Amino acid sequence: MNSLIILSITGITLLFAGLGKSKWVLFTIGIAGLITAGILTLADWGKNEALFNKMIIIDDYSTAFNFSIIFTTLMIFLISSNYIRNANKYLAEIYALMIFALIGGCIMTSFGNMVTLFMGIETLSIPLYVLAGSRKTSIASNEASFKYFILGSFATAFFLLGVALIYGASGTFNTNEISSYILLHQTQIPKIFYTGIIILIIGLCFKIAAIPFHFWSPDVYEGAPTLVTTFMATVVKTAGFAAIFRLLQNAFSNLSVYWQTILWIITLLTLLISALAALNQTGMKRLMAYSGISNSGFILLAVLAMNSMSPGAILFYTFTYALGTIIVFGMIMLHQEYTGSDSILSFEGFGRANPVSGIIFTLALLSLTGIPVTGGFFAKYYIFLTAIHSNFIWIVVIGVITTVISIYYYFKIINALWKENRCQKKIPLIIPFRTAFLICSILIILTGIFPDYLIRLL
């Protein structure tokens, strides 16, 4: 809770500090606020308390996910440092909006009530609509913002309708009360309650970009500024999964047989279509969008399984996925800045010109693929294990097949990185970038060697 207050203060301070000239001050304030919030979150470990009339529940689940997204945002702040060099006019606003979105994410992981969840989702989404359009002169950015907004509102409508239907049947917004309502009225639950669950799931699936509600993702990922895309691919995704799992577990786990069928179909579609669609992509950001959708499919497996291993598996997956994604988008950002292109072809020879960056980039891609000695391997392993534990065998087989397909498009990038190409220039790394890359790659290796410490947390 303290961390939320600190984050809010940081956000507001950033807006005021925008009056000053120095961009590095903004950067410092942001970093300091995030580090303080991170430490305060860690201090909450082991606590179990309900605040505001059970609207907010702080427990280890929320603490772990909150720390994960605060940490991720910190890394994104580090790689935002080239915005400072390029003297972006609206940096204060961008930073502040990002912090506000982060607050929304933190609320999404610790809600005890569907109204709080809605608040969290909207606090997260509205700044993002603006952020997606933050490159004001770029038509692509404007288009991304607008598309995201329209499709997002559409999904919000679904979500609200779901909440309303469930309230209509059960008379409560509180997740635990809904759960006990299901237990008490097992045989006489009205149809609108079931319909409510389905519509609720559809609304949430939009946020995590599960197929067939993913349409915004490739277009918005491509059009939005890369920094914002990074934020969407990591923080938003982690928060979204933390929320969807918490909601389904706290409120609807007693009806799991019922909604699992729908989720099963969504998972299957997500895994298959994203892997296939990614094969022919030529732009890095679009490819990463599909890779993100595909990863949503994997995490959905753990949500679908809904057993005691799920929270750990989801945390592990979202965290290692964020590490790899930050590195990849960081590299794309640097590369775009120097060459103005994000096509896979333009990366040819990148690794040979910048060996250290090339190795880190390759490591991140290996982790995303799920090759051992990287965290990504154990992420996929635990997800599959969790799903098998609940007897979802066939969909795991599909998951393994799509992993094999994913090797093709990830290795296409690695292949390009190390091709012979003399036109590629050396790209210097400034210290914040180096720090972020170093921390992320060390963590990728550490999670790959000692997965136990992270997986046992939840």
Add this chain to the structure above:
Amino acid sequence: MNNTTIYIILILLFPLAGFLINAFLNKNLPGKISGIIGSIAVFVPLILSLIIFINLKKNIPAQTIYLSQWIITGQINIPFEFLIDPLSVLMMLVVTGVGTVIHIYSIGYMHSDNRIHTFFSWMNLFIFFMLILITGANYLIMFIGWEGVGLCSYLLIGFWFKNNEFNYAARKAFIMNRIGDLGFLIALFLMIINFETLSFNNIFTAHHILSQDTKTITIITLLLLVGAVGKSAQIPLYTWLPDAMAGPTPVSALIHAATMVAAGVYMIVRSNLLFRFAPLTMDLIIIIGITTALLSATIALYQEDIKKVLAYSTISQLGYMFLALGLGAYSSAMFHLTTHAFFKALLFLAAGSIIHALNGEQNLRMMGGLAGKLPVTFITFLIAALAISGIPPFSGFFSKDQILLNTFNCCPSLWIFAVLGSILTCIYIFRVFYLAFYGEYRGNSPDNHDDEDIIKPDKDISALHESPLIMTIPLIILAVLSLAGGFINLPQIFGGNNYLDNYLAIESAETGIDDTTEYFLISTTVIVVLIMIIIVWFRYTSKPAQGPKVITEMNFIEKMVYNKFYVDELYRFLFEKPYDFLSEKLLPTIEKGTIDKTVNSAGTLSLTLGSLARKIQNGNISFYILLMTLAAIAFLAINVFIL
């Protein structure tokens, strides 16, 4: 963490550190320093092994050192654990002891090679894996070492990789060993299935399986035997070892004589509680052992390359160890393994000293009359030759004698063959001895060059000189060990108390032979061998400047032996040729026609589907919303009508 745990970790870490230093910091080190680092990396484990040896006497006889968890799936739990018991300590002492001596020798032997760092890094890596093989407390850890030493052996045989024949020899060794490793691996799988564990302690105490399921135990032991036969170069997988002599001589001494090839023997001794329950396997081991011992001793009689003679001699001596194993005389096998490590390492190093002096010449025809020029080599070689021939009081006498007694105890007819083998042993080793050190130097007589492709620059006998101290001191150390090594297991009839047998405390077959018979058997063997040495003396030193027989003068049987009974050719005909034929036929049909096509079409299919999936993403918001609504309706329809 108790002391032994720390010792065992250090014992493993030192060779590994030596490997890493020599492998990665090599550019900054002069060759001598890297040799010293390599030697220290083996010497420190030797000291630590001695400390463990002293401690072990006082304390509990065996202890399992658990380092960490490793593989846990379902019922199977394979930890990272090491076993310290008399058997592993004895092996550790042999490996690090002989290893240290050979490392020091190598500093001198390899000094002019510009890849000396690589040499020492691989040697250290070998010691590391060998120690893992020895100390592992379950079959999987042993297998890590088993594969690791195989790798190092491959690397070191092909150390002079510019010579293509050497590369071929390395590959041959590797592939032959793979056949054995496959057997070992399948045995591991069977053990996992039947015992649900790979730890020695658990398997050897699972009496309910061991005593009842004879069939399974027989299959497992047979497969383990396949592994041991591959690694220890026994019939039918022995042909790689003579070719392995392509490696530098210290490698031959360390890996292909003293330690790695003995790993098969060690593994069977380690598993003796399994083999006890498989009499069929034991009989097979006897047959393999005695046949290998005789066959390779015979081949050794006609070899011209000094290292090849020693290689066949190694195979033959390993055959004796297998014979002992098959008879259930496990501690005798370990005893012979130990003394053999001493005298065979010495033979190789002495041969290396000769080769060093002759600038790389290995052919016996080019030697002769070296006794006066290489006095230390001469004397140490003589000691080793006496040891391997089994002349008292040299070490080989005691260990071989134990095996012979066990053989006699089992079946006297087999004993006759075993004695025949030891007669052959003394003939081939003294043939080499006389050819190299007596007579006249033949290196500069032109008629010996006619079948050589490259004529080496003639060396004048006066230019020959003894090897430097760094090479002769190791020879002397090993000579002392070869001379006195037998006393560690002095039998009762010579006033000893069978120290090694008692120390190892492995339940071995008892020889119920009375002292008179034993005296008679021993003296018969020794006298026959001594007579043979004298006969060989006359054969090879009577006429001046006589080298080995030239092939044109040989009769049919001699030619057979000279060509190693054409076993290599037979294998080529039986396995290589059909294999080549098959692969040539299958390449266009199965590989290109079927497999490639299937794989490629799976890829094409995915790409086609991919471009379809991509088309849905057309950038039109109305279309997106339409699709999302349709999907929502579909899900609700499922909700209403199906669930």
